[in-house]
Amino acid sequence: MHHTQPAPFPEGFLWGASTSGYQVEGGWDADGKGRSIVDARTQFPPGTTDYTVASDHYHHVDEDVALFAELGLKAYRFSVQWTRIVPDGDGAENPDGIAFYHRLIDGLLAHGITPVLTMYHFDLPQALADKGGWGSRATVDAFVRYSEILFREYGSKVEYWLTINEQNMMVMFGELIGIIDGPANTGVNVYQKNHHMLVAQARAMELLHRTVPGAKIGPAPNIAYVYPASPRPEDVIAADDLNAVRNWLYLDAAVHGRYNATAWAYLAAKGLTPDVEDGDLDVLASAHPDFLAFNYYATHTVAAPLTDEDRAAQGGRGGDQQIAFDDPGFYRAVDNPFLPKNAFGWEIDPVGFRMTFRAIYDRYHLPLLVTENGLGAFDQLEPDGTVHDQYRIDYLRDHIAQIQAAIGDGVDVLGYCPWSAIDLVSTHQGIAKRYGFVYVNRDDDDLKDLARYRKDSFAWYQTLIAGNALPD
Numbered sequence: 001m002h003h004t005q006p007a008p009f010p011e012g013f014l015w016g017a018s019t020s021g022y023q024v025e026g027g028w029d030a031d032g033k034g035r036s037i038v039d040a041r042t043q044f045p046p047g048t049t050d051y052t053v054a055s056d057h058y059h060h061v062d063e064d065v066a067l068f069a070e071l072g073l074k075a076y077r078f079s080v081q082w083t084r085i086v087p088d089g090d091g092a093e094n095p096d097g098i099a100f101y102h103r104l105i106d107g108l109l110a111h112g113i114t115p116v117l118t119m120y121h122f123d124l125p126q127a128l129a130d131k132g133g134w135g136s137r138a139t140v141d142a143f144v145r146y147s148e149i150l151f152r153e154y155g156s157k158v159e160y161w162l163t164i165n166e167q168n169m170m171v172m173f174g175e176l177i178g179i180i181d182g183p184a185n186t187g188v189n190v191y192q193k194n195h196h197m198l199v200a201q202a203r204a205m206e207l208l209h210r211t212v213p214g215a216k217i218g219p220a221p222n223i224a225y226v227y228p229a230s231p232r233p234e235d236v237i238a239a240d241d242l243n244a245v246r247n248w249l250y251l252d253a254a255v256h257g258r259y260n261a262t263a264w265a266y267l268a269a270k271g272l273t274p275d276v277e278d279g280d281l282d283v284l285a286s287a288h289p290d291f292l293a294f295n296y297y298a299t300h301t302v303a304a305p306l307t308d309e310d311r312a313a314q315g316g317r318g319g320d321q322q323i324a325f326d327d328p329g330f331y332r333a334v335d336n337p338f339l340p341k342n343a344f345g346w347e348i349d350p351v352g353f354r355m356t357f358r359a360i361y362d363r364y365h366l367p368l369l370v371t372e373n374g375l376g377a378f379d380q381l382e383p384d385g386t387v388h389d390q391y392r393i394d395y396l397r398d399h400i401a402q403i404q405a406a407i408g409d410g411v412d413v414l415g416y417c418p419w420s421a422i423d424l425v426s427t428h429q430g431i432a433k434r435y436g437f438v439y440v441n442r443d444d445d446d447l448k449d450l451a452r453y454r455k456d457s458f459a460w461y462q463t464l465i466a467g468n469a470l471p472d
């Protein structure tokens with residue numbers, strides 16, 4: 001469908017930007033913070049930094065919020081590190097850690113920026129991991145208690161809450177993105193962990209609604225709409241399988257409180273169905289998100305699986321959270337010949353963004369908030385302190401135009417929070433892979449002075465937000 005007039009962005013549209021705690025804050029053990037599984041990680045891809053300093057946002061918080069205000073952000077999506085609030089996950093509270101997020105939230109509110117708070121972004125307390133992590137039901141109770149503290153502390157200040165960032169990526173590609181929850185969890189069915197996270201999420205949603213009137217909460221999975229490689233019916237089934245397993249499993253559970261039938265059949269075929277205790281499905285059904293947040297970077301394209309023989313001859317395809325893997329017997333991941341790729345091999349598909357909006361909205365009829373989308377690139381800081389990232393402007397413009405198309409299609413879009421507000425450390429590709437509107441002066445092997453510089457995309461996004469429209 002072609003819209004002759006682009007739909008305007010609604011008044012109050014939440015133009016934002018995103019970060020996550022462990023990737024931006026640093027100060028990993030400051031002021032009583034406990035160790036998370038990310039802090040405990042020892043294996044990093046060659047040449048990439050750890051998260052001990054990151055962008056040192058913990059010590060630059062006022063300066064960073066002032067930059068967000070200058071940028072004109074209407075919303076800022078960040079995550080609270082569980083280990084700042086409850087250092088060992090389920091024991092004593094840490095007042096200094098609690099105070100840090102009050103300071104951040106108060107700073108945002110003082111500038112008229114709506115806080116969008118992610119409760120959990122990959123950083124499970126290591127002490128909980130040692131006791132079985134998400135493999136143990138005790139972690140569900142610990143998460144609910146942590147939620148209670150967050151709601152008590154920040155409930156009067158924060159309207160938009162996100163439960164768990166990219167639960168689907170943690171489940172499908174945990175090790176690949178460095179989310180390793182320790183020996184106590186080795187060999188535990190990841191879909192059992194997934195089930196516990198779904199129960200924890202549902203209890204948190206129900207608790208927020210019961211205790212903080214007017215607050216809104218939703219899940220935040222990574223959704224990549226899956227195309228069939230061709231109209232061959234077997235390819236279409238393969239795409240439908242991956243859509244179910246990667247995308248709808250998580251949203252069906254969050255919205256309808258039930259397991260997606262195709263995804264359940266996939267788990268059964270692999271011997272991975274979780275134990276579902278009495279009452280769990282009632283808990284899932286009792287929770288009702290107010291909106292759906294999702295992260296979008298690219299679509300996927302798959303074909304029918306190879307026969308064992310062909311597979312042995314050709315080998316399988318590996319990937320990461322945005323490059324689909326082969327799943328023998330279910331689907332074969334292929335490149336989409338119509339799409340370019342970024343410097344890290346991720347396909348770039350703005351039209352697929354529109355398709356993803358439509359597919360989600362059509363299934364769930366809830367307002368949608370984009371909590372990540374963006375371009376990782378090797379930016380260059382010039383001697384005069386400028387960074388010319390026209391490629392990022394092009395990427396953002398093309399994606400934002402497709403949001404407008406989706407709005408024209410009838411999708412209710414609350415806002416857009418691209419990744420990332422400022423440069424931060426990638427999940428598995430270091431800080432050389434930059435996403436921010438603000439350049440942070442450090443490298444993977446040299447902390448330099450951590451000074452902040454506005455990139456060209458900063459001025460461009462500033463103009464866009466001020467006009468509530470794509471600049472000419």
Ligand code: BGP
Pocket residue numbers: 020023165166169222295321372376419425426427428429433
């Ligand atoms: C998502 C995560 C983020 C973020 C982003 C970019 O999967 O929610 O934490 O890092 O992708 O990915 P990467 O850091 O791997 O480039």
